[in-house]
Amino acid sequence: EQGRGREGRKWESPPRNNLLLSAWIKPDLPPEKAHRLSMAVAAALHQAVGELAEQRPTIKWPNDIYVGDQKIAGILIDPIPGGEGFNVGIGLNVNSPRSDFSEELRDRVTSLFLSTRRTWSRDFVLRTLLERLNHWMDLLNRGEDGWGEILAYIRTNSYLIGKSVHV
Secondary structure (H helix, E strand, C coil): CEEECHHHCEEECCCCCCEEEEEEECCCCCHHHCCHHHHHHHHHHHHHHHHHHCCCEEEECCCEEEECCEEEEEEEEEECCCCCCEEEEEEECCCCCHHHCCCCCCCCECCHHHHHCCCCCHHHHHHHHHHHHHHHHHHHHCCHHHHHHHHHHHHHCECCCCCCCCC
């Protein structure tokens, strides 16, 4: 199985080990505020991973979730032509052991399995993620009040706070 990351990168996964999913989302947002969708999705994914991994993950905005200094999940959002919403792609390492990752990535990525030493039902992980996604989409669609809550959550759980960033 294979997903797609930013800048043409690949998200590789052995069959039936992890979650690679796409969802069509049409938030109630004007085009100039469409960037808020990535933050709401990041908050949902972060919350789900935090509940499942039993560790405090962080959000490396705009599209990655980390446990410690290792990436566990990523998000890719593409607009659907004609203003019909967005294709939200999510890759979450669920049951991959260290051997599933290339040597290049082994020290930089993790999975729920590696974080908890237990095998997960991907259906359970998916249900948890979709429940959190529903909550954060509701907040996003509430307008400025919901946006304030999303932004506060992102700031509280940022991987980048206090770190040097090179642009």
